[in-house]
Amino acid sequence: MKQTSEIAFETVIELVLLVSGFERHQSPDFDREQVIFPISHS
Numbered sequence: 687m688k689q690t691s692e693i694a695f696e697t698v699i700e701l702v703l704l705v706s707g708f709e710r711h712q713s714p715d716f717d718r719e720q721v722i723f724p725i726s727h728s
Contacts, residue, residue: 704710716722 700710
């Protein structure tokens with residue numbers, strides 16, 4: 687059986703989500719403990 691790396695697995699999942707309409711966000715405001723972005727009031 688062929689072994690695949692975790693990064694390859696994560697990459698495939700990310701691509702499927704992006705193609706499905708999800709957006710990639712990278713923010714220092716991301717709350718890792720609550721797994722949310724703060725609400726923007728702009």
